[in-house]
Every structure is written in structure tokens, then in C-alpha cells.
Amino acid sequence: MEGLLPELEVIRKDFPILGRTLAGGHPLVYLDSANTSQKPQVVIDTMVDHLERHNANVARAMHQLGAEASEAFEGARDKVAAFIKAPSRDEVIFTKNASEALNLVANTLAWARGDWSDGVGAIGEGDEVVITEMEHHSNIVPWQLLTERKGATLRWFGLTEDGRLDTSNIEELINERTRVVALTWVSNMLGTINPVAEIARKAHEVGALVVVDASQAAPQLPVDVAGLAADGVDFVAFTGHKVVGPTGIGVLWGRRAVLDQLPPFLGGGEMIETVRMERSTFAPVPHKFEAGTPPIVEAVGLGAAVDYLSAVGMEAIHAHEQAITGYALEGLATVPGLTVLGPLDARQRGGAISFELEGVHPHDVAQVLDSRGIAVRAGHHCAKPAHARFGVQSSTRMSSYLYTTPAEIDALVAGLEYTRSYFKLG
Template identity: 60%
Template sequence: MSPLDVARVRSDFPILDREINGHPLVYLDSANTSHKPVQVLDVMRSYWERSNANVSRSVHTLGTESTTLYEDARSKVATFIGAASPDEIVFTKNSTEAINLVAHSLGAGLRDGDEVVISEMEHHSNIVPWQLLCERTGATLKWFGITDEGTLDVDESLITERTKIVSVVHMSNILGTINDVSRIVARAHEVGALVLLDCSQSVPHLPIDVATLGADLIAFTGHKMLGPTGIGVLWGRAAVLESMPPFLGGGSMIETVTMARTTFAPPPARFEAGTPPIAEAIGLGAAVDYLSGLGMAAIHEHEQEITGYALKTLADIDGVRVFGPGSPDGRGGTVSFDVAGVHPHDVGQILDDLGVEVRVGHHCARPVCARFGVAAMTRASFYLYTTTDEIDALARGVEQVKKVFG
């Protein structure tokens, strides 16, 4: 593994040359969405210009090319996360759709008295679908809490013989915590429950191998890993996907159709009704090529260095409270903080005036904000193109916030 050449990496991202309000762009919002390198933009443009056609429907040249490119992207994603087969990769619109797919499909068999276990650390996308499922079926929703240090408070007794599904986040989008899910997976499998992991933040930033994780299903999204919006992934063990009924009905997901009844195609086609996001999947494949070429271990090492630098830099500013683990060990490149006496929206506005782009609000994780007694947080999130100079710009911006608000 060679150290990441961040200057060379940055040269692949045209948007990083922009100025905002007369200042160089400092983009610290990659947990929200990442930027796209020219390698991804060029592949998508080439597809639209040279091979655009629908997939799995035509025998003509363009249709064949399009189908090949689409299925090649599936194979690339499978290899990237260590899936046993490309057939274990279901393309969705995003992580939210992937989680809803599981909730509707697996959840169809739940009954009154069954249990679903999540955590207080979840993105709303991994809370609301399960709430809706429990309302429909009469199942009970339970959850792990969060410690003062920002880690999961794993009480294994919460998972009982009645537990059917456990769905928890692998890396928090607001606290940056990378959860050790091994105990949760082991306990869930002990009682016969299935485990879904929300890997929206971990797959873009860490070396991920689904066999090592041990879960039955994982969900992640393309736009957080240098790919386009509109494309997400549900990975599932083949036996689990085979056991799941369809989520949507329509073209491409069928085996045979008569006026009396329909039989369904095997996974992944069973879950990909209608025309899929073809160019977006191809763009995701190009993003996987780019990340693989750099090496996920090198990317993670760089982000740990940046995160450690950010944690120390923010800790040196009076009045700043950082949420989540206090060291880069066990956390990813996401740091949420509070500036005493200043609403995060005001923090974000002043930072934007200086060209520093962060996210403010509850980050679709309102229960986490409530757990730490704040209405909202300011979040800086990093990626392979983040530099220490940008962290210094963030610190200067926070000092400016304090000066403006006294």
C-alpha cells in the first residue's frame, strides 16, 4: 500500500477548483454527497453518447452494449465488497429504497408478537421503514441506546427468540462511530434472526468484505462513493434473496405472466422492476474502479489522519463541543460539533461566507441529537480529497463565528 497522493487525487475533481464567495472551495460535506472525478463523468458521458439503450430487452447492438456495461457494473460492485456472486447485488435507487425493499419483503411475514431491533444511532431511513412495518404487522420495535462516548450500548438481551430482523448502522452518519457489529450479528443468528447493516457511510470509506461482516444483507448508495445519485445497492446472501418476495411488480422482474398468475425471476432481476438507472449503475462501476485503483486501505488511512487532525484542531478551540468518539480509532471521517451559544445554522452561514461547506441540522438523525441534548449539530465530513489546509480553514471559520457572535 502506497500513501495516498492527495494532490494528484484532487486534480481529478474539477469542482474543487471553484471559488465560493471569493474564497477557495473547502468542501467538508462528503457524508452528505461526494464529488465525482472526471473518470466517472467521462464514462457516463461516453455511455450516453455512444451506447445508450435499454437493458435486457433487445438483441440489437446498442441494447447488447448497454446490457453488458450494466452487468459489468454489477460484477464490479460484487468484487468490491467481496460478494460471492454478482447475483447477490441488487441495484436500487439509494440506501433508503434498499432498506424499504427489505422491510416490505422480509417484513411481509412478520406477525403480532414478533420483534424488530434497531438502534438510537440510525439515520431516519433505518428507523421510519421499521416503524411503518411494525404498525402494519403488530410487531414490536426495540432499539439499542447510545453511550455518552457516542458508541452503541449493546445489550444483547434485547435480541430475543421473538426477534426476526436486526437492522443497525455500520458507521454513523452523524457521530462517525464505526460500530463493532460482530456481537450483534452473532446474537441475532443465535436466535435465528436476520441482520441488515446500513453501510451507506462505511462502504465509501473502509475496506468492506461482506463475508467478514457476517450480516445477511447490507445497503449502501452510489453518490457517497464518487458515483452519481439515483443508484444504490442491496447486497444479500443468495439464500436470503431467494426467500424474499418481490418489492415492486412490472417488467423485467417476471419469469412468466398469464392473466391468471405470474411467476417471478430469480434475484437480482426479481427486485429490479422496470427500466433501471442504467447510466447511474455504469457510473457507480466507474467509481468502484477509481476507488479500487487507489486502494481502500490507503483511503481509510488518509481519512484517519485527517480525522485525528480535525479532532485535535477543534478540541483546541474554546467553546467547541465535539460529539462521538474522541480519537480517530473506531470512527470514520465525520465530525459533528457545537459552538457554544451559536445555532448551527448561523455557524454554517458564516462558514459558507468563507467558502467552507459543511452540513448543519439534525442530519436525518434527530434521535441522536435528542440523546445529546441539542436541537442540531454542525457536521464536517472528509474524504480522499480532504487536506489539513482545509481543516485549518474550518478552524479559522469557527473562530470567525465566535468573533461575530461574541
């Protein structure tokens, strides 16, 4: 199949869990990578090695192990900066996940000072924040909390019938009152790849800050934050566990000029310059936003993960995802009563495909597939508004990644046919 990674079988051997046999003797068919990706042996080994040989706190332990741990932690920052093509390593902030990264931006904009004349200020009455109807809850709730607390207005882009953003009213939606535009790059439910550059340029024209949730984009698309910044993007957030890295680690990239103007998010160790009883002063970025002991071994693991993806090549991974997604869309189209939610063109979407199977609840679909060793997700995928837009409470979602094979897609399609017969759908 054109576009598949030529070394696919070699890559699969890098992921030990993919060789697992489940109950009933079924080989694992893992199609839930949009939920969390599996981890290659090199990430596992790197984290174990750090814990076995270099474990110490960073930036405060004045001994050899402390120096090694600090070097490994800051080396991971360098690797992430290179992976996303950040102009400066100091623009890379480690958080515990993408949700915390997005909350960091929303909360610091509640506490910021200034009147926006220099590009940053506090959100207040009369201001507007624009999001989209397809956002993950992590890019909805923080903005709801912000606007509710500050008396601002929350607005959003709607969705078209085929699962794309409805930008027909962009001139009215993004206006002189808009302070923030926050949107997902790739939908975790619909798979839609959004026109981030187009929307960012419009937001930039009115002086709004642009926040991009790249949690589903970073695993499968080449990310160039310097290029995004040229279009008007100010922040990009993603999470480690979806880019073959560990849980407990996320990344916020922000333009240095904006980060410098924002107040700290959390207070504590390492984010200070000096502390007196009367007042404190704070360290420069990125440490201003990294209070307390950071996720050290998780950052080290994330560094190994982005090294792994870079070695495979993000362009090649993207081509593989498009090929597998196209093959999956073709296979799903053969299943009677199955409806895909979102774009049907693999070139316009990521590897997450949500669908309904007429007459069967999504949880039942997932349970029957699981009995055959096929792991998918069922539910609202933390995207309840998007489901409501299409009149459904929940859906079943399959999601592929660089280790997914056509044979696994065939197993899914066969499993869905079995599900139909299991529930006597004809």
C-alpha cells in the same frame, strides 16, 4: 502527516469541482462528503460516454446499442460485486438509493411466507425488530412502518455518553422473539464505528436476520460481505453518491439463500418470468427485485466509481480518513466553546464529526463558514433520535474524504474562530 495518501494532490486534480472558486474569491473547501461525495473526472466521462455512444435500454433492445448497454450495466454489477467481495454477482441488487434498499428488505419481510423454520418468514404479532438510537431515519422509519402494520414490537440499543452503542443489555434485547436486527456500521452523525460482527453473531444465535446500513462505511472502510456473512450478516445496503458515484443508484447485497425466499418488492418489467392474466411467475435474483427500466447510466457511473476507489486502495483511503479525522479532532479541540458529539478517538470513528459551538445556532455557523467558501452541513442530519439523546435539536457537521487536506481543516478551524468573533463570543 502519517497516514495521508501520498498522492493526495494528484487525487485532488481528479475531482474538477475542487478547483472551483466561490463568491468573494474564496476557494472551495468541501467538508460535506458524508452528505454526498464529489465525483472524479473518470466517473463523469464514463457516464457522458455512455449517453453519447451507447445509450439504449437494457435486456430488451435487440440491436447493437442494446447489447452494449446491457453489457455495461451488467458489467457494473460485476464491479460492485468485486468491490464488496460478494460471493456471487447475483447477490448484488441495484436500487435507486440505500433508503430504497432498506425499504425493500422491510417490505418483503412484511409479505414473506413461512414460519421462520427455514430462516425466513413474515414479521407478525409477538415478533421483535431491534435497531439502534443512532440510525439514520432511513433505517428507522421502514422498521417502524413494518412493526406498526404487522403488530410486532420495535426495540433499540441506546447510546452511551460518549456516543457508542450501549450493548450492556444485548442478552435481553436480542432474544428468541427477535426476527431482525438492523444497524448502521458507521454513524452519519456521531461517526461511531459499531461492533457489527459482535452484534451479528448474537443475532445469528437466535436465528434473527441482520441488516447493515453501510452508507457511511462503504466510502471509507474495506467491505467484505462474505466475511460479514460468516458473522451472521444477511443484508448490506449502501448508496452510490457517497462512494464518488452518481446519485440515483444504490446497492443491496443479500445472501442468496435469503433473497431466494423473499417475494418481489415492486412489480413490472424485467422482474417477471412469465405473466398470465391469472398469475405471474418471477425471474431469479437479482432481477426479481429490479422492476422496470433500471438506473442504467447511474450503474455504469457507479462501476467507474468503485474502480476508482479500488485503484486508490480502500485500506489507504481508510488510513487517510483516520489521519484527517484525528487532525480535525485536534483542531476543533482548540476552539473555545466547541463540543464534539461522539467518540474523540479517530481510530473508533469515521470521517463525519458533528459539533456544537456554544452561543451560535448550527445554521448560523454553517452560513458564516459558507461565506468563507467552507461547505459543511447543519441540521439534524436525518438522525433526530441521536440528537435528542444528547439534548440538542441540531448540530454542525464537517465530513472529510480521500481528497481532504490538512490545509482545509486549518481553514475550518480558522473559520470557526472567525465565527466566534463575528458573533462577539470573545
